[in-house]
Amino acid sequence: MPADVASTQAASPAQYGGRMRALALGAYAGIFYCFLYVPIILLAILSFNDSQTIGLPFRNFTLRWYSDVVNSPEILKSIVNSVLLGIVSASIATVLAVLLALGFRQEFRFKGLLMKIILLPILIPGIVGGVAELMFFGYGNIPFGVWTTALPVHVTWVLPFAFFTLFPRLHGLDRSLEEAAADLGARPFMVFRRIVFPLIKSGVVATAMFAFTLSFDEFIHTLFVIGSQRTVPVHLWTLLSDQMVPFLPAVGVVVMAVSMLVSLVGFAISARADSGSAQQSKTR
Amino acid sequence: MRATPVRRSWVDLRALLVLPAAVWLLIFAVAPLVMLATMSFWTSSIFGTTPDFTLDNYWVIAQNPIYLQVLLQTLRIAATVTLISLLISYPMAYFLTTLPEGKKAIFLVLLFLPFWTSFVVRSFVWLPMLGRNGLINLILIKLGVTSQPLEWLIYNEGATHLGLVYVYTLFMILPVYLSLERLDPKLIEAATDLGAGPVRTFLRVTLPLSMPGVLSGCVMVFLLGCGAYVTPQLLGGTSGMMFGNVIAPQYTVTNNWALGAALSVLLIFVIFVCLVLFGRRVRLNDIFLKV
Numbered sequence: 001m002p003a004d005v006a007s008t009q010a011a012s013p014a015q016y017g018g019r020m021r022a023l024a025l026g027a028y029a030g031i032f033y034c035f036l037y038v039p040i041i042l043l044a045i046l047s048f049n050d051s052q053t054i055g056l057p058f059r060n061f062t063l064r065w066y067s068d069v070v071n072s073p074e075i076l077k078s079i080v081n082s083v084l085l086g087i088v089s090a091s092i093a094t095v096l097a098v099l100l101a102l103g104f105r106q107e108f109r110f111k112g113l114l115m116k117i118i119l120l121p122i123l124i125p126g127i128v129g130g131v132a133e134l135m136f137f138g139y140g141n142i143p144f145g146v147w148t149t150a151l152p153v154h155v156t157w158v159l160p161f162a163f164f165t166l167f168p169r170l171h172g173l174d175r176s177l178e179e180a181a182a183d184l185g186a187r188p189f190m191v192f193r194r195i196v197f198p199l200i201k202s203g204v205v206a207t208a209m210f211a212f213t214l215s216f217d218e219f220i221h222t223l224f225v226i227g228s229q230r231t232v233p234v235h236l237w238t239l240l241s242d243q244m245v246p247f248l249p250a251v252g253v254v255v256m257a258v259s260m261l262v263s264l265v266g267f268a269i270s271a272r273a274d275s276g277s278a279q280q281s282k283t284r
Numbered sequence: 285m286r287a288t289p290v291r292r293s294w295v296d297l298r299a300l301l302v303l304p305a306a307v308w309l310l311i312f313a314v315a316p317l318v319m320l321a322t323m324s325f326w327t328s329s330i331f332g333t334t335p336d337f338t339l340d341n342y343w344v345i346a347q348n349p350i351y352l353q354v355l356l357q358t359l360r361i362a363a364t365v366t367l368i369s370l371l372i373s374y375p376m377a378y379f380l381t382t383l384p385e386g387k388k389a390i391f392l393v394l395l396f397l398p399f400w401t402s403f404v405v406r407s408f409v410w411l412p413m414l415g416r417n418g419l420i421n422l423i424l425i426k427l428g429v430t431s432q433p434l435e436w437l438i439y440n441e442g443a444t445h446l447g448l449v450y451v452y453t454l455f456m457i458l459p460v461y462l463s464l465e466r467l468d469p470k471l472i473e474a475a476t477d478l479g480a481g482p483v484r485t486f487l488r489v490t491l492p493l494s495m496p497g498v499l500s501g502c503v504m505v506f507l508l509g510c511g512a513y514v515t516p517q518l519l520g521g522t523s524g525m526m527f528g529n530v531i532a533p534q535y536t537v538t539n540n541w542a543l544g545a546a547l548s549v550l551l552i553f554v555i556f557v558c559l560v561l562f563g564r565r566v567r568l569n570d571i572f573l574k575v
Contacts, residue, residue, distance in 0.1 A: 021482065022382065029379040029391075032372065035450070036398050039409035042419050046412055055417025096305040103301030114306055120313045125511020125555070127528040128320070128548040131535055135323055135545065136316035156312040159305060188298070217402035220513060224535065233402045240408060240518065252408060256401040263400035267393065 126220035144227025209266030341546035362509030439521025463497025
């Protein structure tokens, strides 16, 4: 069969080409990951470098920059501020986002307009949002600080992201369960507590953690509304603009470690939730 | 018959659940922007900013060529950063789709991890890379390429580009990856069976079908690039300055709030025009609900 012979002959160079392409693609990915990680690893290495200037060569291993970080009351205060602010703003934003997502399952007037308003905090360039909030609170004579101005700003910043992570989960829920419960006489709050919430619980937790990291890392809006108080990124920024203090890499590593850790846990929770619901729908 | 009206009112009430968030956003997101737009017509002096209706702020911007120049530079940098991100992200997104499920999850997490940290830190990591005592200079000296550390690696437009690509490229990879994931592998098989080579299959099937993701990514990166402040401030020096670095000093240095407001309005307006011109085919809702 000549056709068969031709096809086997054609297959091997094609397979060879395919393998070469896969190899090239893998090598490219390797370079890409290096691009992502080399600067971060370098920063981590430099945080242990016993040198007054930030940079190479690596002289001696030291932990003193970390002890400087731990012993600096300003840094500790800013970490406390950031963590508390993150927890409170993530909680408020998540509650608002759950309500919003529940309401968004209904059709109502101005839904399209509301969608655009939800997108606003994401679409407006950070610096413009920051100065707008600065003038807004400034003219409202609200004293600048972590709880007076930074909190509402953080909630506003986090809310759209929380909504967009939650909404697909809520939207995909099988409505018949709720309808059944309602037909059996459960009041709306009871339906939410006993049916909806258990189904979206891990999604809500994951969203809250995602919201926490967004708040913890928020910089540009906070810079303009925080007044004389400090969150970690704002403090890092003032350290960067004042002078290159030698413990900067250590501060950077601490900040990175906190947000990466919280994000990883949040990611793991949401991944487990997703695989759980996938299994549920398979067995159903 | 009696159950229906009860059910209906219950359903209508549930739409009211959007109210807390809607009111919140009206107060803290919409009102400040309305205030910003209003204030761009006010007058700032050393005594503060007073209500007025004047176009003076816009006139100042029009008369001083530096503003227009930085605005154009900002659009240009945002556009090249978008292009570079697209070129380096597409193969990466493609690579991710070729992985088996288990590995895919690991590589995705590895990809996300650096982006889960503050972008102040993510911009700052390039200082010890590009600086005088940086890694690049050390390598170049060790290799004998140069005997003195190179000073031009940082504090210029190139460093701004590099930093912005580094900081925002995930926003390109993600939508491209998602659109490639949705692509039906049967289409590619069909193209191959019909005799199309890999290049032709890519150009005629894969690429056109991933266009929605490409467009979403481009819009996101361009938007973020236009509003950049931190990265150019840390890495760009004077030549790598962007529009954000012109707005901020109106608040931190000269206290000219009215001029700052006018500059901000101009930036939003220009970004909006760019989006209408180039991104008409992208529906923003799609970007966010699918990603």
